[in-house]
Amino acid sequence: DTILARATGRIANPNAELLFQGPVLRDFGFQFLMIARSEDEGKMIRKMIRWFKEGAAPKYNDVALLGTPDIFELEYITPGNRGILNRFHDMALRTITVDYAPDGFWSAYEDSHPVACRMSLQFTELKPVYGGDRGDYAKLNDDDSVGY
Numbered sequence: 079d080t081i082l083a084r085a086t087g088r089i090a091n092p093n094a095e096l097l098f099q100g101p102v103l104r105d106f107g108f109q110f111l112m113i114a115r116s117e118d119e120g121k122m123i124r125k126m127i128r129w130f131k132e133g134a135a136p137k138y139n140d141v142a143l144l145g146t147p148d149i150f151e152l153e154y155i156t157p158g159n160r161g162i163l164n165r166f167h168d169m170a171l172r173t174i175t176v177d178y179a180p181d182g183f184w185s186a187y188e189d190s191h192p193v194a195c196r197m198s199l200q201f202t203e204l205k206p207v208y209g210g211d212r213g214d215y216a217k218l219n220d221d222d223s224v225g226y
Contacts, residue, residue, distance in 0.1 A: 101206030106152075106166070108201070111180060113194045120191035127176055127197060134171040147171065150201065164224060167214075169201040 083089045114120035137145030150171055154163040178184070180196040187193065207214050215225055 106201045108199045167203045173200040
């Protein structure tokens, strides 16, 4: 800093270090309120919850080694599939919680399926988003989307 100040009459901005301390992995949370209107819908809801729980769990190989949980690819599906909302890199499902009494009280159908349940999913991207000429935004072909 001293050499820069004497040579050019300028000093480095110390606040720039506060603004950028390296790339970060983004977190995304999603909540789904699911209400089964039939026994078949109740079975489908249970299958979906189990699928996400299994995907978030580490894979058992043997006593000494575990495999990684599943990697999820997320995208918003819109009418016409224009893709104007967020884009995501590969994601890891960090937490899944299911509230089987989202209205504050328990009630269930005759087959024991709750009348309503709320599933909360917390994902984290596995690699950061990069800008610049060779980054992720340069690879987008759609100027109408919000990007990553």
